[in-house]
Amino acid sequence: MRAGSWQKFVSLLVWTGLSLPLLIMIGQAITGHLGPDPAKALVDSSGLWTIRLLWLTLAMTPLRIITGMNGWVRYRRRLGLGALFYACIHLSCYAVFFLEGEWVALVREIVKRPYIVVGFMAWLLLLPLGLTSTRQWQRKLGHNWLRLHKAVYLIAFLALIHFIWLKKLGIWAVWPYALLLLVMMALRTPVIKRAIQSARINK
Numbered sequence: 775m776r777a778g779s780w781q782k783f784v785s786l787l788v789w790t791g792l793s794l795p796l797l798i799m800i801g802q803a804i805t806g807h808l809g810p811d812p813a814k815a816l817v818d819s820s821g822l823w824t825i826r827l828l829w830l831t832l833a834m835t836p837l838r839i840i841t842g843m844n845g846w847v848r849y850r851r852r853l854g855l856g857a858l859f860y861a862c863i864h865l866s867c868y869a870v871f872f873l874e875g876e877w878v879a880l881v882r883e884i885v886k887r888p889y890i891v892v893g894f895m896a897w898l899l900l901l902p903l904g905l906t907s908t909r910q911w912q913r914k915l916g917h918n919w920l921r922l923h924k925a926v927y928l929i930a931f932l933a934l935i936h937f938i939w940l941k942k943l944g945i946w947a948v949w950p951y952a953l954l955l956l957v958m959m960a961l962r963t964p965v966i967k968r969a970i971q972s973a974r975i976n977k
């Protein structure tokens with residue numbers, strides 16, 4: 775397969791992969807397969823896809839470091855936008871089904887479930903990254919673009935806290951995410967990055 779066709783094929787695969795969870799959620803909602811608490815199932819499922827896509831976005835740079843192939847970062851923006859898209863679905867499902875559109879109830883909810891504030895902060899920070907993810911904004915902001923997009927690490931940390939906090943004692947569901955984040959952060963450090971690069975060259 776030629777490079778151009780391969781890129782188009784992978785692009786199609788990424789778009790399909792990004793829309794699949796939404797299509798499955800819609801399908802389950804229509805056919806009544808969301809379980810005994812459909813509202814909770816929708817909030818949980820969209821929340822899980824947000825964190826999965828966020829982690830996948832963060833995985834692109836380490837994958838470039840390990841494989842030496844720059845192609846990975848081509849999909850970073852799309853995956854990040856996917857994470858933002860599912861975060862918006864997550865927040866919308868929460869607002870519609872949990873708050874029933876009653877925003878005053880949010881204050882009561884925050885007192886009852888403080889992890890919501892952390893999730894909300896992650897979403898608020900993710901929003902400008904999505905809005906400024908285009909080449910035009912990249913050019914306009916120059917060096918500040920890089921600085922702004924470093925917020926993704928804080929977002930990942932907040933998302934993890936949100937996840938750990940709401941699961942309370944269920945650390946077993948969360949530790950793979952925590953471990954993966956730790957590994958992905960470690961792979962970015964100059965010492966490890968250099969060691970991997972020189973190991974690849976000397977192979």
Ligand code: HEM
Nearest residue numbers: 814817818821822824825861865868893894896897933937
């Ligand atoms: C980047 C932002 C966010 C991420 C990555 C995220 C991720 C998650 C994850 C992974 C879950 C657990 C799903 C499960 O139990 O299987 C969850 C649940 C939840 N999230 Fe978020 N979330 C985010 C933002 C928000 C926001 C903005 C709100 C509301 C304002 C929110 C409210 C909730 C609630 C209420 C639950 C628990 C639902 C239940 O009772 O089962 N989240 N979130």
